[in-house]
Every structure is written in C-alpha cells, then in structure tokens.
Amino acid sequence: MDTKAAAKKMEMRGKGLGSSVTENPVFPGRIELPYTLTTGRAAATFLAELANHKIVGSRCPRCDGIFVPAQDFCAACGTSLDEFVEVPASGKLSGYTETADGLIGLVRLDGATNDFPHKLLDTQLGELKLGARVEASWAAEAEGSILDIEGFALGGDEGGEVKPLEPGAEPVLEQKYEMRLDYAHSYGPYYGMLFDGLATSRRIQGTRCPSCERVLVPPREYCDVCYVRSGEWVDVADTGTIKAFSIIHLEFVGQTREPPYVYAEIVLDGSATRLIHTVAGIDVEDAKERLQIGTKVRAVWKGGDPIGSLEDIEYFEPVFED
Ligand SMILES: [Zn+2]
Ligand SMILES: [Zn+2]
Numbered sequence: 001m002d003t004k005a006a007a008k009k010m011e012m013r014g015k016g017l018g019s020s021v022t023e024n025p026v027f028p029g030r031i032e033l034p035y036t037l038t039t040g041r042a043a044a045t046f047l048a049e050l051a052n053h054k055i056v057g058s059r060c061p062r063c064d065g066i067f068v069p070a071q072d073f074c075a076a077c078g079t080s081l082d083e084f085v086e087v088p089a090s091g092k093l094s095g096y097t098e099t100a101d102g103l104i105g106l107v108r109l110d111g112a113t114n115d116f117p118h119k120l121l122d123t124q125l126g127e128l129k130l131g132a133r134v135e136a137s138w139a140a141e142a143e144g145s146i147l148d149i150e151g152f153a154l155g156g157d158e159g160g161e162v163k164p165l166e167p168g169a170e171p172v173l174e175q176k177y178e179m180r181l182d183y184a185h186s187y188g189p190y191y192g193m194l195f196d197g198l199a200t201s202r203r204i205q206g207t208r209c210p211s212c213e214r215v216l217v218p219p220r221e222y223c224d225v226c227y228v229r230s231g232e233w234v235d236v237a238d239t240g241t242i243k244a245f246s247i248i249h250l251e252f253v254g255q256t257r258e259p260p261y262v263y264a265e266i267v268l269d270g271s272a273t274r275l276i277h278t279v280a281g282i283d284v285e286d287a288k289e290r291l292q293i294g295t296k297v298r299a300v301w302k303g304g305d306p307i308g309s310l311e312d313i314e315y316f317e318p319v320f321e322d
Pocket of ligand 1: 060061062063064065074075076077078079
C-alpha cells in the first residue's frame with residue numbers, strides 16, 4: 001500500500017471517532033528494501049541453465065561430491081570447484097515439512113551428495129513418505145530464478161545419471177530482490193487524540209506538564225525534561241514562531257515535496273516544543289532574504305476532508321510584520 005492509500009485508510013479510522021485516550025488506533029506502514037544480488041559464478045550458471053530444463057551441480061575433484069545447486073567451493077572439503085555437471089531432474093524425498101505456504105521437501109537428486117530444498121506440488125502431507133520418488137515440474141516461462149522449477153511432484157523414473165554439463169546459456173549474473181515488511185503502527189493514546197482532533201475539528205492539542213508547565217506538542221505521556229506524567233490536555237494555536245529553518249535542495253528517497261523548499265522548527269503559540277513542518281507560500285529566493293529566527297507563521301490547512309495527520313496542515317506561511 002502506498003503512502004496515500006495508507007493515509008486514506010487512516011482517514012477511515014480516524015475520522016469522526018473522537019476516540020478516547022484508551023483506544024489505540026493504528027495505521028498501516030511498510031518498509032521496502034529493493035536490492036540487486038550478485039549471484040556469483042556457480043549460481044549464475046545454475047540459474048541460467050534452468051531455462052534449458054537442466055539442473056546444474058558442481059563436482060568436487062577432491063572428495064568426489066556432487067553438490068546441487070552448483071557451488072563455488074565444496075561444502076564438504078572447501079576445495080574450489082570449477083567442474084559443472086548436469087544432474088537428473090528427479091530424485092528421492094529425504095525430508096519434508098508443512099508451512100503456511102505449502103509443503104517443502106528436501107530432495108536428494110539422483111547422483112547428488114546433498115539435499116535440494118524446494119516446494120512439493122500437488123500432494124498432501126499424508127501422501128508423503130521418506131524415499132518417495134519425485135521429479136521437477138518446470139515453470140511455463142523461465143525468468144532466471146529458482147522458481148523456474150515450480151517445484152517437485154511425486155513420480156519420476158530411476159536411472160538418470162550425472163553428466164558433464166554442455167555449456168550453453170548466458171550466466172545470470174544479477175537478480176533483483178525486494179525485501180518487504182508490512183506492519184501496523186499504533187498511534188498510542190496521545191498521538192491518537194492529536195490526530196482525532198485534527199481530523200474532526202482542526203484542533204491542535206498538546207499536554208501540559210504539571211511540574212514545569214510546558215505544553216508538549218505533539219502530546220506526550222511524560223515530560224521529557226521533568227520525567228513526570230503530563231496530565232492536562234490543552235489546545236494550542238495554529239500560529240507560531242520559527243526557531244530554526246533550513247532550505248532543502250537535496251533530493252532523497254521518500255521525499256514528499258520537490259526541492260527546493262523550506263523546513264522549519266516552529267513553536268506554536270501556547271506550546272513549548274518545536275514542531276517540524278514546511279514553510280511555503282513564499283518564493284524560496286525571497287525566503288533566503290526574509291525568513292529569520294523569530295519570524296511569525298500561520299498554518300495553511302489543506303482543502304477537502306481532513307485525514308487526521310499533521311499533513312492536514314499543507315504548510316505554514318510567514319506573517320511579516322512590516
Ligand atoms: Zn570436496
Ligand atoms: Zn515538565
């Protein structure tokens with residue numbers, strides 16, 4: 001789900017709830033980490049030959065082991081391997097387990113020294129036995145990935161032999177991967193109140209520390225100076241003062257605005273803490289000349305339905321007194 005969709009979902013939950021501090025609304029989040037894997041010499045050949053319906057292993061000249069998939073070094077004796085072999089696409093089941101995504105088997109391909117883990121297809125846990133014959137089922141289209149073998153199904157004849165590999169396919173030197181982590185982020189009761197206030201009535205609420213009497217925005221359960229529990233909820237204004245600012249020229253991943261733009265630490269009237277937000281409504285060149293520590297700003301609220309987030313404030317615009 002992209003950020004906009006996530007915000008939309010948040011809107012559905014936050015809007016009009018006026019939830020109490022005992023409720024814990026959540027919003028969905030996602031961390032995505034795309035990367036490129038360099039396969040290495042042996043795996044590059046193994047992946048490439050899958051398109052030719054060949055399973056490539058490596059023969060160790062020292063211990064005579066046949067390792068599948070092909071390896072750069074012998075897993076048993078550490079010898080550097082440079083002889084590729086073609087291993088039969090059938091073998092015996094030497095182990096199996098059931099996962100949430102189906103059955104996984106350890107397949108000892110005919111002639112191989114090690115087990116090859118893959119999906120087991122068209123079968124059920126009760127039908128499996130150790131030593132059962134299995135054979136590879138090939139995907140309709142090869143993509144240079146381990147899933148070019150869809151999985152292994154029960155069946156297949158004995159008698160296949162390990163043969164020297166006749167090289168053919170262009171090695172698959174890189175693979176695209178994407179690590180993805182979906183999670184639900186809980187607002188907690190304090191941010192929940194803030195977001196509900198923004199969603200229902202464009203109120204910006206903070207909490208007051210009973211000891212130092214500072215008002216914390218965003219609201220927090222404990223004062224970060226006195227370490228005492230904050231208690232009283234208070235409304236703060238949507239106007240304030242710039243305490244620090246920076247003009248952002250750098251482009252980076254996840255940026256929601258196009259540079260250049262102004263990012264500022266703003267203390268809202270009635271609050272004691274700094275809120276980070278954008279200052280706009282002024283030309284960036286003008287901003288360089290005119291913005292100062294102490295410049296007054298006011299919130300420019302987004303049109304349309306509020307989403308219950310600080311993004312409901314489109315930006316803060318400077319209010320020059322001269
Ligand atoms: Zn070896
Ligand atoms: Zn305090």
